[in-house]
Amino acid sequence: MKLLDISEISKQTGVAASAIRHYEEKGLITSLGRRGLKRLFSADVLDQLALITLGKTAGFALDDIAKMFGPDGRPALSRPNLHLKADELDRQIERLSVLRDMIRHVAECKAPSHMECPKFQQLIRISNRRKRGRVEKKRVPERSKP
Amino acid sequence: MKLLDISEISKQTGVAASAIRHYEEKGLITSLGRRGLKRLFSADVLDQLALITLGKTAGFALDDIAKMFGPDGRPALSRPNLHLKADELDRQIERLSVLRDMIRHVAECKAPSHMECPKFQQLIRISNRRKRGRVEKKRVPERSKP
DNA sequence: GTAGCAATTCAAGTCGACTTGAGGTCAAGA
């Protein structure tokens, strides 16, 4: 298997070398060894980095990402907790859709101030309704395995 | 018009008083005056704070939010730039959808490591394709008005 | 062997969005 050094990984993914080191330190990825001081990575980390980047843009913390798709390939979160994360994303997607509609509306609206615009107010009410309607699901505690 | 003090605003919106002061300092909201030292706000800021909170969960910086829905009610961004923001949100929504599908899949997948799972790899390819396909639209420079 | 150069370590710095803490002020109620 061909091994890649950090500059190669960085070039192909667009992730800074310092960030890659940082991810290894936090346990999100692993290097397969060294040539001298230099880390060597398998090509798999290219996908892993894509996943990390994706998770980050979704607003997840690095620790969360590590738990969802650890470098070992087995998630450290239970199935119910993974579904909670997915549900969280569904709500986030809804919120973003409302916001996007608001921005599009602000771009076109003729009203002197968007706060006075009835349609805008309606969108705000929608977002408030969603917020209130949101079920505050608790994290299911992980059971330590025997 | 009934004026509200900071604790009332905080109670109704769930936003900490220190954060509300911070937003005023950054120009996202304005208080209508003081009674003694204490700020007085119009009820409008309740909606404005809802909007700020929404923008934040979408990953926008406070400065961006201020430009999109300033306290004066007129966006400081041009129509094209607002549409760019909306497009940005559309892409973000797509990314989140892919990630959500990945997480749901990881929760159910029987494969020993998700990186080995063909379906998972396919999802990664989808997200990479979207990333590459993404048009890097530049911010349209604002023209200073005469 | 030695110069060059990329990669390394480790500590410290940065950035945004607040929070915290110390000390101050003032409208309102007893």
Added chain:
DNA sequence: TCTTGACCTCAAGTCGACTTGAATTGCTAC
């Protein structure tokens, strides 16, 4: 009038995710 408590200001601290800088290290090429 005096006390109380909420709110104030201002500086400093925190947190996550890196970045930066200085001082090594060790392949590779000459």
